[in-house]
Amino acid sequence: MPEIPARRKRATVHDVAVEAGVSRGTVSRVVNGERYVSDEARKAIEAAIVKVGYVPNTAARNLVMQRTQAVAFIVHEPGPLFVEDPNIGEILLGANAALSDADYQMASIVVDSERDTERVARFLRGGFVDGVVMVSARTNDPITRVIEQLELPAAFVGHPPGLTAAWVGIDNVGSARAVTEQLIATGRRRIGMIAAALDRDSGVDRLQGFTDALGDRFDADLVESVPLYSYSAGVDGMRALLARHPDLDGLFAASDAVAAGALETLREAGLRVPEDVGVVGFDDSAWATRTHPPLSTVRQPAAGLGRAAALSVLAQIRGEKPAVDGIMVETSVVWRESA
Amino acid sequence: MPEIPARRKRATVHDVAVEAGVSRGTVSRVVNGERYVSDEARKAIEAAIVKVGYVPNTAARNLVMQRTQAVAFIVHEPGPLFVEDPNIGEILLGANAALSDADYQMASIVVDSERDTERVARFLRGGFVDGVVMVSARTNDPITRVIEQLELPAAFVGHPPGLTAAWVGIDNVGSARAVTEQLIATGRRRIGMIAAALDRDSGVDRLQGFTDALGDRFDADLVESVPLYSYSAGVDGMRALLARHPDLDGLFAASDAVAAGALETLREAGLRVPEDVGVVGFDDSAWATRTHPPLSTVRQPAAGLGRAAALSVLAQIRGEKPAVDGIMVETSVVWRESA
Structure with a gap:
């Protein structure tokens, strides 16, 4: 932290100019790093800047530099x-x-x-x-x-x-396919998906990967679409799926937050995870290790x-x-x- | 959403000046709402602004207006x-x-x-x-x-x-005192606190409220201090408290996130909440209703x-x-x- 002079008002170019005995234009040229300023004037201005505690206005300098950092x-x-x-x-x-x-x-x-x-x-x-x-x-x-x-x-x-x-x-398609294939390999027969955010490429691609993995066994009625990658969307999506397919034994949730909401709904419905329903998520975010049980999921290096x-x-x-x-x-x- | 002209480069004051047949200074005066511009020039400039699709540089205008919005x-x-x-x-x-x-x-x-x-x-x-x-x-x-x-x-x-x-x-002091008093009223005998963020007024005040509520029964050894209002600080704090006081039967956690971490540690230690240990938090944030069991806490309207x-x-x-x-x-x- 640089030392901040204890003053009530910001010093201006005018204060520097008065102190150095030069014009404001000359001060500006020095502050903006331009040439054509005498060494004598430059030294006087630099001393005056220190003395009055002037901090160049970055917004002004950015107009010259075209940079805001x-x-x-x-x-x-x-x-x-x-x-x-x-x-x-x-x-x-x-x-x-x-x-x-x-x-x-x-x-x-x-x-x-x-x-x-x-x-x-x-x-x-x-x-x-x-x-x-x-x-x-x-x-x-x-x-x-x-x-x-x-x-x-x-x-x-x-x-x-x-x-x-x-x-x-x-690669959302490939990752979703991989995690779904691993879920299929655990012996699940009726696998549903809570698909989320189909107005975005990630949402569409994860659904595509799920579809690819199931191939001929894909059943569109086992997919429930929700608007967002959120916990509450997971609660809603799981309720809708269970109402249509109480015999569902596997679930791919489009994100870990969605999976966490789905787990809560399964728990309320008296279904055990993974005994009755195997659940996989996507993200490997903080949700994944705080749910009970912890989530099998796709790790993306966010x-x-x-x-x-x-x-x-x-x-x-x-x-x-x-x-x-x-x-x-x-x-x-x-x-x-x-x- | 206003219509955006389909162009590759931002138009400049220069473009407007050329189009209107006036100086750049005159354009700037119009853009900045200054007086002393003829009606004729103003109209020509306004027409040119529309034609070349000029968007005034807000950073420049802000220098005049002293506003950034x-x-x-x-x-x-x-x-x-x-x-x-x-x-x-x-x-x-x-x-x-x-x-x-x-x-x-x-x-x-x-x-x-x-x-x-x-x-x-x-x-x-x-x-x-x-x-x-x-x-x-x-x-x-x-x-x-x-x-x-x-x-x-x-x-x-x-x-x-x-x-x-x-x-x-x-009122962090009063709120912490109130929730601790309610915890005492459930009949708990050995109540600990995970105090957090004692480098901030809220952290110090919540500890003060806890101390006030216990009065003569306050025991500093039942307080564990952690740096942050976080889940992992709650895990650490609870472990330290349980190591010193395995017979603890009540806990005030300085925030809901801290309480959530403490609940996880109590679960791992085989202690039941609320049967063995009664736990209260602070915030009534999203944590409070997602823990098992849900948290008794102080609602602050964040x-x-x-x-x-x-x-x-x-x-x-x-x-x-x-x-x-x-x-x-x-x-x-x-x-x-x-x-």
Whole structure:
């Protein structure tokens, strides 16, 4: 923490100019690192800056430098999910760590409504940030259009169709197929899925992987679609599935939070996990080890995704070209006691 | 969502000036709402702005207006706790809703290290935000000093000693005393406490309330201090208490997250809740209803605290004076099955 002079008001360029006996224009040229200032004037101004405790206005300097040293982390989810989802939290922490290492300030923004969208678009146009990490973009997301049109350095976590910006992601289809195949291998006969967030690539892809794994045995009536990757969506989805198929003996929940809600519903219905119903999730977030029993799930390196996205944005800010095809991060299946 | 012109590069003041056949200075005067521009020039410039799709640079205009329409939400906690703690999440959502209603953009920042502190101080000095909502400030927090010295409109959730800015908070002493008294009334004889975050006013005050409730029966050896309001701190604290006092029959955990960790440890130790040990928490956050059994706890209106803090900042931005003594929000004890 640098020493902060104990004063009540910020010193201005005017105060520095008066102290140094030069014009405000000369002070500005020194502050902005321009040439054509005499050594004598420069020394007088530097001494005056120290004496009056002047801190250059970064917003003003950024107009010259075209830099803010800040990157937005935008999450397009309902507010409560931004708060509840440990997976988003891990992505946030990974991005924050990488940006902090580069001495960039990350500012998180949650987008939850049409009005939020307009305001965030205005914020991005305002030049307050040098780049954006965007999580949970929808197909045809309006924020995505704004980012593309401003040509802001940006990286997306996930890969909405039609996206032209850089992205990092995982193989949702292959991962969902792998965990479903492992569930099938435990001998389950009637496997349902709570599919979530089908307005996003991840949601669609996880359903695709489930469908692929079951092949001829796939039964669309055993799939219940819920809007969000949330605990309460898991409760609702499991209730609906059990009402239609009380004989269900396996479940793929599209995320660990969804699985946690499903476990609660199964418990209330008097069904034992894994004895009566084998349950697998997706994410390996904090939910996975706090449920009873702990979840078999797909581990996705959420912090690594956030970190990779932040590094891509930083590279673009330095003027490097983003990888056209995006960055794919490895996943693995983690087997615990829920299946 | 306003229509966004499909163009590759942002139009500049220069483009507008060329199109309108005037100087860039004249364009700037119109954009910044200054007088002394002929009607003829103004009309030509307004037509040119539409034609070239110019969006005024907010950062530039903010230098004139001294407004950013953005407010920082700063949390001084380890990153993982920012993500894990549903109480902080609720405060964040409450503040975000109030700021959104006023068409202000909230940007969340997590402060987790000395280096973060320096960077955030620079960010605040840079003029990127009009105000700050600050959560989890420590006693003598360096960010607090920066906010005070910049005279930024600010409101604190909680009330660190010596703070001169506006704050909103709850009566932590009285609330902790009330929930402990109710635990005593269930007939418990050896009541321990996992005290957390004693570097903050809330942590110290909750311990004080516990001490007050027990009066002569208070035994300092039954208090275990942990650094954070977190699940894992609850696990550690409970293990330490049980090692010293295996005959303990009651517990006040300084937050619901701490209580959830303690419940897990009690379960592993083969102790039944509430039969063997009665447990009470603090917050009534999402943890409280997802533990088994659900927690008896103190309900603090976290979203309301965030909302009140945001409204205070907005009032200060409008030029109103903050309430000198801060705003105290009511709490209540919620009795469920854990005690």
